[in-house]
Amino acid sequence: MSKAGLVDEYVILTRPIAYGAGKPLFSSLADALKLNVLVTAAYDNGTMLRIYTPR
Known part of the structure; x- marks a missing residue:
């Protein structure tokens, strides 16, 4: 899904x-x-919470 650009946000804990x-x-x-x-x-x-969006 990442390769195809189908992800809007990544939530990483x-x-x-x-x-x-x-x-x-x-x-x-x-x-x-x-x-x-x-x-x-x-x-x-x-614990760290980070939310990213693809550029």
């Missing part, structure tokens, strides 16, 4: 935990996905 393995979020993209930041919020427990 991250937590401060590292496991040392996993899948990349955008591994299927051949080229860089250029994004604009709409919203950034940080919470007391370290």
